[in-house]
Amino acid sequence: MKRLTTGLVTLALLSWAAGCQRGNQTSSDKPTVALVLKTLNNPFFIDMKKGAEDAATRLGATLIVQAAEREVDVDKQMQIIENLIQSKVSALCVTPSGSKEVVPAIVKANRAGIPVVIVDTRVDSQALKQAGGQVAGFIGSDNFEGGKLAGEFIVKRLGGKGKVAILEGIPGHETGDSRLKGFHSALEGHPDIQVVASQTANWERDQGYNVFQNILQSHPDVQALFACSDLMALGAVEAIASAKKTGTIVVVGFDAFSEAREAVQKGTMDATIAQSPYEMGSRAVENAYRLLKGEKVEEDISVKIQLVSR
């Protein structure tokens, strides 16, 4: 009897959860495109989801959006992709949680004959080749270029001389690594610009706060900060405020989501690099759709990137 009640409650929960989907279950001839994001608790990916949804509505495709609870959970992302393969989606768009770790999942999709469009973070091409996997295309920003823009901005603001700190993303993430490389490339030829600290805050806001607070303890004279994401930059902005140093440190973030743009307007941040997650999401779904129609798509699409400052 009690088990029956458990079952009924579970059934109720399931149907409620299914109801949350506003009935976009697979209908007969509409192609189903699945978008697997790193996470849904970051405004960047929410914008991407919005772009994908709008494109799906425009094209008349069914869209399923799934994400792991944590951005770095590569195994959970693989499970989601495996499960979507089982539910026979027509095409997959994936923002890899790990450039190498996503490869086995891509191979599984290949075997099931499902085209995979990669968005935002590149797949490690060597690992992909070794595993004999294939992707149908890449859509994302030129992160190296973005990092370089940030570096040039800081060099200009400091007049070619000063102490700089960096908040890195998770090491081994292609996006963060490219931004970092781009940033360092802009500092070349400016020997008076000194990077005094470069530490990871794991893409997270609270860690951005703590790590930068610690950097301020050891380097109270730091003049500029480059954070590889806005979330980390905004965390650092709070740390700067609590140290009563607002306005004395040049802060440059990356992503330009709305809260960071406001911070730039207010002057608590100096600049951020604008990517276009909305466009990435929309073009990913478009390309997946065109692939399903048998059309050719560009293999590597760079979405525009620009510096936003006041």
Place this chain on the structure above:
Amino acid sequence: MRLKEYVLHHGRQFGTLFGLLLLSGILWALTPYFLTVSNLLNVAEQTAIVAIIAVGMTFVIITAGIDLSVGSVLAFSGIVMASALQAGAPLVLGLAAGLGAGLVCGLVNGLLITGGRLPPFIATLGMMSVARGAALMFTEGRPVSGFSESFRSIATGEVLGIPFPVIVMVAVYIAAHMVLTRTRLGRYAYAIGGNEEATLLSGVSVKTYKTAVYGLCGMLSGLAAIILTARLNSAQPIAGIMYELDAIAATVIGGTSLMGGEGNVFGTLIGALIMGVLRNGLNLLGISSFAQQIVIGSVIIIAVLFDMALKRGKR
């Protein structure tokens, strides 16, 4: 008649199994993709890692303890093994290094609890941080990836269509069941969880057996690390975060009492499968990941609520 007695005696397990079947039935009714051989194998493969960790957790919880460090120990063991393999160690040696690293972490937990008289919660909470930090420091935060085909076949290989990880999982459960029911380690684990004082007074070396149980739990985390690393072709220092909670949930859904002294591994297997099936089903149905978390959390709470009501009814 004997069948009836058997069912009555093992009523708790049948209840959980019934829950799993009911859940599967519901999913079968809701989506045509659930009840296919390839999807069921897919679920079993996805469940294997947490299910293997949960075996160790079941032993620990039966002794009325807890091990919060399993996820971090998994990451640490994975890194140790991956580094050994990348340094050119032969396959067997690499695997032994992974299992050994897990075993050592587990034994340290056990010694801190028995020798240092720390509460298990505190000792393993400390280990959770130490092992994670060690894994991160060792690799400077970077994943260690790219392994030989023979190593990868631990996850990609199959026998008669059944993936290796599933076979390993089943073997671990059978072995664990034997240990729990037919050896001293198993009997004393129940005794320690039931009444540690009395077990000690009856001349059992409680310290030794307790330490062994934590060592076993650590080693199983090492085994899970091997499978996870082979599956992703990469060992990550940030792997396994929150796996301790999945393992505890599987154990508790499976009917093992957090107060110690009772429980069995097959219940835990069903508990792990319930969570695996639930996640799989919610993905198949295309349900938003936010709603998924609510559903999974609710099912854990409901399962344990009814379990407790069932036990109260019996008394």
